[in-house]
Amino acid sequence: MSTTVDDLQAIADRVVAQAGAGEQIEAYVSRGGETAIRIYEGELEHFASAQSEGVGIRVIKDGRTGFAYAGTLDPAAIAEVLADARDNVSFGTPDEFAGLAIPDGVAQIPQKFWDEELAGYPTDQKIALTKELEKLTLGMDERVRVDEANYDDGWGEVAVATTTGIRESGRGNSCYVSVSTLADDEEETQTGFGFSVGDSPKEFNLHKAAREAAERATRLLGAIKPPSKRTTVILDPYVTSQFISILSSTLNGENVAKGRSFFAERMGDQVADPRFTLVDDPTNPLAYTATDIDGEGLAARRNVLIENGVLKKFVHSSYSARRMNTVSTGNATRGGFAGSPGVGCLAMQLVPGTHTQEELIASVDDGVLIQMVSGLHSGVNPVSGDFSTGASGMLISNGTIGAPVREFTIASTLQRMLLDIVSIGGDVDWLPSRAHGMSLVIRDVTMSGT
């Protein structure tokens, strides 16, 4: 990484130096902090500020893996974590593919992850801009109330070291503002939200966040429950981002190796409409989840997963790659010091088309613009491919937007939806998510309402 964090690296190095004969050790050490500000009715509702740190240690011996972590960097606790991880080794089943990442010579692509302006940004200005966001939102529409206006920032430092020669450290910080809204009309209340992200608060677009939060809530007032039918949907960029994110588990090499992906036997097949090209590219600095290393300390890289609708590549960590007799694609994931690495896409991006959302709407005779979905965790099964989510949005007829609709579901299967893509918008939105979004038109989706 571009900036080293020497004290954390030293802690990781000291753990790894204790490796015995035939023992592989990985130490992942991190430290971070966050600020959370919430404004309600012009007043500071809460201000939370905190720091945390911890260490996770993985030990592998004779093909068996053990892991332990602790939320402290106290030397006595670290010694205990190492002892626990070693003890846990004896309970694992020997696995010939178990092992740590080995440096593969792929160069990191430098990016900027640390913003000095954010690091030094005064608290009273953070509070002031959050109040400003609440005020702007209230000013958008007299029917709008603000449930909460939030400012959040965080910084993190991490170091990883292994007996196999991985040695990386770095730091980053980020910030965003968000606002949730309520819009009232007679007996009815609808909700909305808006947000803005930036390297520093200077880059926030408060006006856009306020406008979107107000619009999302007010446009649903008077919404009806639509009749059930098969129809064409246009997913809003925010919804498309969630749709693409679901595909991550089907492209995950470990899931493929373990028979959990419906793409397992489909390499080289036409699995999506020819307009559909999906890449995972954490080296793109525009991506919210951009990174220069993966969860095992290998260089992050650009991988083309589906090209013109043809399945080209699965993403791998060093473990899943060994199982599949291939090489890591730099896609180890990590949920902080308390978890051992998994596999996943890091920054998913669709190659955009050229049309605006307005043009896409004009191209649809009969359909619905999906602006919100709910229950993705309960109604989408990435193993079987069944897809069913709650939704709200606007009806489209003869190329124009009609009545708002809510309390309905949209359903199909992931396999069919990929093949049923009609058009991909050019309206790329770099959302605070591991997938960006743009408008996406999918035909023959079942809408269930009355």
Add this chain to the structure above:
Amino acid sequence: MLAKGRSTGAEFSEIYVEDKRSTSAGLDDGKVEQVTSGRDRGAGIRVIAGDTTGFAHTSDLSERGLLAAAEAAAAAAKQGDGGVHTIALQPVFRHPVNTIVQFPDTVAKARKVELLQRADVAARGVHGAIVQVSAGYGDSIKQILIANSDGIFSADEQVRTLMRVSVIANGDAGMQTGYNSLGHTIGFEIFDENDVEELAIRAAQQAITKLQARPAPSGAMQVVIKQGSGGVLFHEACGHGLEADLVGKGSSVYRGKMGELVASPLVTVIDDGTMAGEWGAIGVDDEGHASQKNTLIENGILTDYMWDYIRARKEGRKQSGNGRRQSYADLPMVRMTNTFVTNGSENPDDIIRATDHGVYVAKLGGGQVDTASGDFVFGMVEAYLIENGEITEPLREGNLIGNGPQVLKDIDLMGNDFAMGGPGTCGKDGQGVPVGDGCPTLRVKSMTIGGTAA
């Protein structure tokens, strides 16, 4: 510490200290992949001045670390008079809600790992079409200590033991999944009372059954919800909407409805943190107050919301033991514990027989609600078609969608076979807390099924 918290003139300060030790083990693809030991320890300090809450947390439990956090929280809450306060603490004595027979940390890891291997063998033995099994074991012992400037001083020890099994079956029409879990606020004796093989076999059977499943219907129809996991319906349809913090901000469809008929008279909803052994059972909540059994809706009439200490204190009423947080690093909020609907009088078989055409949801997955509009969804993990009063074909997965107040009113049959469902995690504002749900078999006369079949 508390005095330091109030040193800038705040009216309330609180310290929450947590020390949690956990063990987990995972088996996947026939191999015990990893045993993990975890230690989470730290303190959260909350200071309130007027309507502003200051919060800081630290994993440094030395006096120096705690004082620094207290100062940070106090400074966050208010710049004030800098006066000195002396606080007398009154211990809250609490008879333990849960009785632990065998603390999980006294059990050899080898025995925990063995459970996973037994589950793997049992699930694979169900049918040749079972192609993958993943099993997880987890236990935790969490000690908490809470003291505040109103004199509350209390402690609790929260023990949880959990096991889950996921399987994949492969058939002509693709892959299907099965899932089953077991979790209680007790120790390793959970496995004396529950059979690991049975847990795994039920997960495997669910996946095998679904291999024959046809696409779920699309549109509104009668829905029969099976006892147990069906409690998720109430968690989403009204549970969140009855949380006083959401009500107070006017973001609940149940605001201003106290004393009104908000559900079918068949519906009585209770939230009960004292329910021994259930996943949401706690001795004291995370603000130091004894857990309680609270009736929220009685025979269809809204009788109370759920309260945390801060919101109750502001309203000049008593808290209801519902102030909870994910960890020391989080602010407490109003949260559910074990939420359930009490028995009616119908025989569950009669409920199915009385249904001409509908869907029988044997197992619910998670759900999500917009508390302001009341619109909510929940997933059906295992469901069947009901035709002419009989359960017929299995259905593929999907969400159901409805509006909370409407669905509560549309409950027209309530069974007499109450049961609690499996262990759940409820998410709110980014924090997850363990909760339980339960209900008898019941019928909703109309809900929208989000399938694809005409």
